[in-house]
Amino acid sequence: MPILILADHDNASLKPATAHTVTAATKLGTDIHVLVAGRGATPAAEEAAKLAGVAKVLLADDASYEHALAEPVAALLVSLAPGYSHILAAATSVGKNVLPRVAALLDVAMISEITAVVSADSFERPIYAGNAIATVQSADPVKIVTIRTTAFEAAAAGNCAAVESVTTPAAPGPSSFVSAELTKSERPELTAARIVISGGRGMQSGENFPLLEALADKLGAAVGASRAAVDAGFVPNDYQVGQTGKIVAPELYIAVGISGAIQHLAGMKDSKVIVAINKDEEAPIFQVADYGLVADLFKALPELQQAV
Amino acid sequence: MKILCAVKRVVDYNVKIRVKTDQSGVETSNVKFSMNPFDEIAVEEAVRLKEAGAATEIVVVSIGPAQAQETLRTALAMGADRAILVQTDGATEPLAVAKVLKALVEKEAPGMVILGKQAIDDDCNQTGQMLAALLGWAQGTFASKVVAGDGKVAVTREIDGGLEVVSLTLPAVVTADLRLNEPRYASLPNIMKAKKKPLETVTPDALGVDVTPRLKTLKVAEPPKREAGIKVPDVAVLVDKLKNEARVI
Ligand SMILES: Cc1cc2nc3c(=O)[nH]c(=O)nc-3n(C[C@H](O)[C@H](O)[C@H](O)COP(=O)(O)OP(=O)(O)OC[C@H]3O[C@@H](n4cnc5c(N)ncnc54)[C@H](O)[C@@H]3O)c2cc1C
Numbered sequence: 399m400p401i402l403i404l405a406d407h408d409n410a411s412l413k414p415a416t417a418h419t420v421t422a423a424t425k426l427g428t429d430i431h432v433l434v435a436g437r438g439a440t441p442a443a444e445e446a447a448k449l450a451g452v453a454k455v456l457l458a459d460d461a462s463y464e465h466a467l468a469e470p471v472a473a474l475l476v477s478l479a480p481g482y483s484h485i486l487a488a489a490t491s492v493g494k495n496v497l498p499r500v501a502a503l504l505d506v507a508m509i510s511e512i513t514a515v516v517s518a519d520s521f522e523r524p525i526y527a528g529n530a531i532a533t534v535q536s537a538d539p540v541k542i543v544t545i546r547t548t549a550f551e552a553a554a555a556g557n558c559a560a561v562e563s564v565t566t567p568a569a570p571g572p573s574s575f576v577s578a579e580l581t582k583s584e585r586p587e588l589t590a591a592r593i594v595i596s597g598g599r600g601m602q603s604g605e606n607f608p609l610l611e612a613l614a615d616k617l618g619a620a621v622g623a624s625r626a627a628v629d630a631g632f633v634p635n636d637y638q639v640g641q642t643g644k645i646v647a648p649e650l651y652i653a654v655g656i657s658g659a660i661q662h663l664a665g666m667k668d669s670k671v672i673v674a675i676n677k678d679e680e681a682p683i684f685q686v687a688d689y690g691l692v693a694d695l696f697k698a699l700p701e702l703q704q705a706v
Numbered sequence: 707m708k709i710l711c712a713v714k715r716v717v718d719y720n721v722k723i724r725v726k727t728d729q730s731g732v733e734t735s736n737v738k739f740s741m742n743p744f745d746e747i748a749v750e751e752a753v754r755l756k757e758a759g760a761a762t763e764i765v766v767v768s769i770g771p772a773q774a775q776e777t778l779r780t781a782l783a784m785g786a787d788r789a790i791l792v793q794t795d796g797a798t799e800p801l802a803v804a805k806v807l808k809a810l811v812e813k814e815a816p817g818m819v820i821l822g823k824q825a826i827d828d829d830c831n832q833t834g835q836m837l838a839a840l841l842g843w844a845q846g847t848f849a850s851k852v853v854a855g856d857g858k859v860a861v862t863r864e865i866d867g868g869l870e871v872v873s874l875t876l877p878a879v880v881t882a883d884l885r886l887n888e889p890r891y892a893s894l895p896n897i898m899k900a901k902k903k904p905l906e907t908v909t910p911d912a913l914g915v916d917v918t919p920r921l922k923t924l925k926v927a928e929p930p931k932r933e934a935g936i937k938v939p940d941v942a943v944l945v946d947k948l949k950n951e952a953r954v955i
């Protein structure tokens with residue numbers, strides 16, 4: 399039976415998370431369909447059609463899908479569900495919002511944020527902030543699953559799948575979009591960057607983040623933060639790395655003025671190389687760091703920026 | 707408007723959990739339990755809505771073992787009016803919890819249900835969305851601001867790219883994110899008062915809900931361990947290591 403993926407996109411373009419989800423789907427079967435639900439979303443659908451492994455793209459173009467509201471998108475997925483063995487999405491804010499709604503409407507369990515496919519019905523997923531890995535098996539007729547993107551490579555481009563329009567069911571309208579305030583940045587996206595530099599409470603204020611940003615720009619890195627730094631208002635909420643923020647696994651993660659609470663480690667401990675800069679040599683972050691520098695960050699950051 | 711809040715008893719967020727040697731689960735004997743941190747935020751929000759005159763009564767619900775009464779008493783001490791324990795000793799999956807909550811919503815007829823966005827034990831992030839689906843209600847997940855209006859509620863949501871505001875027709879389901887508020891500590895007099903507030907115990911059977919898990923846990927294993935590396939004396943050595951040893955810059 400085919401597998402259906404809910405694409406993550408902003409109508410104009412496809413989010414990289416979708417390419418990772420396609421790779422997870424290739425471990426379950428070969429007949430992979432990608433649903434692009436949006437408004438004026440043809441460009442996103444065309445990008446999805448280029449991903450290797452995709453057999454078909456379903457384009458549902460309707461005003462009600464413009465902002466990916468959970469109620470109409472879930473209703474659409476439910477209408478398409480018969481005939482699919484699996485419905486997948488990336489564990490992004492869209493996937494996390496929509497898929498549980500689909501699962502409940504279909505009266506099946508859902509499996510969140512898998513990090514490995516064991517077989518068509520069994521999956522590995524982290525629990526307790528990644529301090530344990532559960533292998534769970536589902537007997538439900540359709541498996542509803544979100545994918546942790548860092549655990550699966552991105553599918554390559556170079557395909558040319560057909561794009562088919564699908565008819566859209568009447569959209570339930572108990573909610574409506576009002577506005578969005580999106581963080582604008584020239585830097586790479588946190589979850590897709592090769593290098594991530596995150597600042598914590600040790601940064602002391604938002605005014606000091608340019609120290610970190612200057613280094614990030616020199617390295618082509620994305621900027622992240624601990625919850626404490628976000629709560630204190632140093633940086634916007636979408637910078638948060640951790641159990642309940644973004645999960646990142648770059649080639650290089652540099653934690654600056656971050657103590658290393660388990661909730662933070664949950665979001666970055668799968669990075670290839672970890673550097674920690676902290677003035678407290680006992681800080682738990684050093685227990686996971688490949689290279690630890692015990693130093694005052696206000697001295698180390700400018701030096702580092704000079705040296706790289 | 708009546709508000710229903712769902713609170714889960716979980717292993718305290720400060721506990722470094724251990725996986726059982728037979729890989730059947732995590733060690734939960736002799737560890738500290740407390741209210742799921744996101745649920746404290748949910749209760750706090752309900753209490754603030756009541757203090758602001760937007761809500762009239764707060765009912766808190768927990769699905770779990772007898773000890774979940776402590777969690778409910780904590781919520782009562784924070785300012786909830788009444789508690790319901792749906793007692794069950796087995797695992798509680800989000801779909802089952804959502805069905806139990808739906809049954810209670812049908813009895814209690816709240817104008818809003820507030821849950822945490824995620825339980826920090828199973829890390830599922832599903833229950834609120836599932837409840838909204840079963841009720842056919844609107845959902846405002848990952849809320850960092852809630853403004854109740856006339857027949858509607860405006861919810862500011864934390865999304866991957868920043869923030870988004872949605873307007874939900876009431877009744878609706880809201881799930882709380884970290885920055886919605888800072889939960890209060892219950893004062894001693896309020897803890898004493900909470901002991902006298904009503905706490906009713908029911909069973910899933912009495913509500914007509916089957917809570918048998920749908921998923922089978924085949925095993926629970928330790929994640930791969932990450933070894934601590936080395937300390938470098940200064941920035942120059944750090945840069946040298948990153949360039950020539952790790953080759954990442
Ligand atoms: C339900 C829940 C979910 C959570 N989710 C997340 C999450 O997703 N992500 C997350 O990050 N946290 C999360 N947390 C919070 C987490 O528990 C910690 O509180 C948080 O990570 C601490 O942030 P921090 O390391 O920046 O601050 P602190 O723990 O205060 O550490 C600051 C560090 O900076 C160092 N420092 C200070 N000044 C300097 C200086 N001049 N030079 C060098 N070093 C300096 C200090 O030595 C210290 O180690 C969550 C908590 C809960 C309860």
Ligand SMILES: Nc1ncnc2c1ncn2[C@@H]1O[C@H](COP(=O)(O)O)[C@@H](O)[C@H]1O
Binds near residue numbers: 715748821824
């Ligand atoms: N057993 C439970 N009892 C009460 N509330 C629960 C229970 N399980 C989940 N919830 C609620 O649902 C939210 C999300 O949980 P989850 O979907 O398991 O991550 C929690 O923050 C609680 O508000």
